[in-house]
Amino acid sequence: MKSFGVAILLLISFSAQALSPNSVYHLQGKWTNQDGKTEPFANLKGRVRIVSMVFTQCTSACPMLVGDVKHFLSKLSAKEAEKVGVDLFSFDHERDTPEALKAFTKKYKITSAQWNIYRGDKTTVAELAGLLGVQYKRLAGGAYVHSNNIILLNKEGEILKTVEGYDSSAEEFLALLKKTLAEP
Amino acid sequence: MKLPALIFTLLLAGKVAAEPLPAGMVEVKAGAYKLFYKEKDQKEFAPVSSFFIDKFPVTNKDYLEFVKKNPEWKKAAVPTVFATTNYLQGWPNAETIPAGKESYPVVSVSWFAARKYCESKGKRLLTVNEWEYASDSENPAHAEKILEWYGRPNSQLGAVKTGKANKFGVYDMHGLIWEWVEDYASVMIKGDSRSDNSREKNLFCGSGSLGAASTEEYATFMRFAFRSSLKGNYVTENLGFRCGKDIQP
Numbered sequence: 001m002k003s004f005g006v007a008i009l010l011l012i013s014f015s016a017q018a019l020s021p022n023s024v025y026h027l028q029g030k031w032t033n034q035d036g037k038t039e040p041f042a043n044l045k046g047r048v049r050i051v052s053m054v055f056t057q058c059t060s061a062c063p064m065l066v067g068d069v070k071h072f073l074s075k076l077s078a079k080e081a082e083k084v085g086v087d088l089f090s091f092d093h094e095r096d097t098p099e100a101l102k103a104f105t106k107k108y109k110i111t112s113a114q115w116n117i118y119r120g121d122k123t124t125v126a127e128l129a130g131l132l133g134v135q136y137k138r139l140a141g142g143a144y145v146h147s148n149n150i151i152l153l154n155k156e157g158e159i160l161k162t163v164e165g166y167d168s169s170a171e172e173f174l175a176l177l178k179k180t181l182a183e184p
Numbered sequence: 185m186k187l188p189a190l191i192f193t194l195l196l197a198g199k200v201a202a203e204p205l206p207a208g209m210v211e212v213k214a215g216a217y218k219l220f221y222k223e224k225d226q227k228e229f230a231p232v233s234s235f236f237i238d239k240f241p242v243t244n245k246d247y248l249e250f251v252k253k254n255p256e257w258k259k260a261a262v263p264t265v266f267a268t269t270n271y272l273q274g275w276p277n278a279e280t281i282p283a284g285k286e287s288y289p290v291v292s293v294s295w296f297a298a299r300k301y302c303e304s305k306g307k308r309l310l311t312v313n314e315w316e317y318a319s320d321s322e323n324p325a326h327a328e329k330i331l332e333w334y335g336r337p338n339s340q341l342g343a344v345k346t347g348k349a350n351k352f353g354v355y356d357m358h359g360l361i362w363e364w365v366e367d368y369a370s371v372m373i374k375g376d377s378r379s380d381n382s383r384e385k386n387l388f389c390g391s392g393s394l395g396a397a398s399t400e401e402y403a404t405f406m407r408f409a410f411r412s413s414l415k416g417n418y419v420t421e422n423l424g425f426r427c428g429k430d431i432q433p
Binding site for chain 1: 415
């Protein structure tokens with residue numbers, strides 16, 4: 001019985017250690033969400049996620065992006081949709097306080113606990129963008145120019161697909177989303 | 185304390201207060217960088233503060249020392265999200281430099297690896313503006329030489345310290361390797377395919393606000409185009425880096 005317990009412990013610790021070489025959760029760094037809760041990035045492991053990078057004072061691309069993500073979710077059954085996490089990461093380490101993030105969720109009528117929007121420090125933002133292949137530039141006025149990637153991550157944190165908004169490969173994104181949600 | 189000793193002590197204190205030049209670096213004095221890509225309504229020149237810069241690109245020998253101290257950055261130990269499988273592809277194994285290439289610049293390193301290297305030295309990567317400013321590439325005297333180098337296919341690498349130092353005392357900014365910068369991902373060069381479709385155009389927040397200030401500067405354009413094609417885990421056989429450092433007041 002004792003050795004069985006040890007074996008279970010070993011198995012648990014092994015699965016906790018063995019991160020896919022393609023997993024974004026190798027990344028260090030902490031993010032704070034709209035409720036002021038701060039957690040290491042790797043805590044997001046274990047759930048299928050749709051992720052993107054935004055900033056709350058964005059007026060053109062980001063509203064569309066939120067709409068695109070909602071559109072993806074609307075194509076899922078209720079049972080599928082509840083398994084997806086949506087995580088938006090802000091470029092704007094200067095202005096996006098948890099309060100600003102909260103205001104963003106209100107503005108876009110984001111009420112589901114599945115959705116989180118986060119802020120991080122300058123380096124954390126740069127590293128995540130580097131990992132996700134997001135291009136961005138801070139303009140002199142404090143706004144950001146950025147590519148509009150919507151990224152699908154499996155539970156392990158591997159990037160399955162990236163789309164630029166609801167573009168021509170959106171169907172493929174949706175098919176992959178459904179497929180990965182069907183996995184145990 | 186005798187007076188001369190006191191003066192000596194004061195002088196010494198004065199020296200220490202002003203930050204000494206770190207080994208292997210030179211100071212690039214503050215100035216104005218003529219922006220290659222400028223935002224709409226932005227001034228033509230951007231101020232650059234003084235900073236320290238490595239005189240030479242980081243060499244294989246330097247990098248070996250780093251991976252020995254930081255084994256998580258050894259070849260084959262790095263997850264592919266941080267460096268593709270061609271990371272350090274020229275090295276026979278994790279702790280061996282290719283024979284005779286100790287003083288060659290380290291290449292086939294990713295942005296993540298380059299950042300960690302600089303961080304381990306208390307340094308950082310240079311920004312695009314700092315790199316361009318320190319490279320003195322707007323000097324027309326360099327333009328032809330730079331283009332000639334870009335035109336050579338698969339240039340053979342050599343040891344660092346080729347030719348003469350530029351006006352800042354920096355070597356090898358052109359003619360040896362391409363170099364990572366901290367904000368490589370800030371360079372967005374739009375493809376033609378995007379321009380016709382109004383929806384896709386809007387996908388870039390503030391799109392249309394960035395444009396090349398002078399497209400005649402072809403060599404500079406090539407560097408920006410190269411940077412815009414990179415991803416953080418990419419490695420190539422002619423892409424290395426050097427570090428910079430803030431000057432503490």
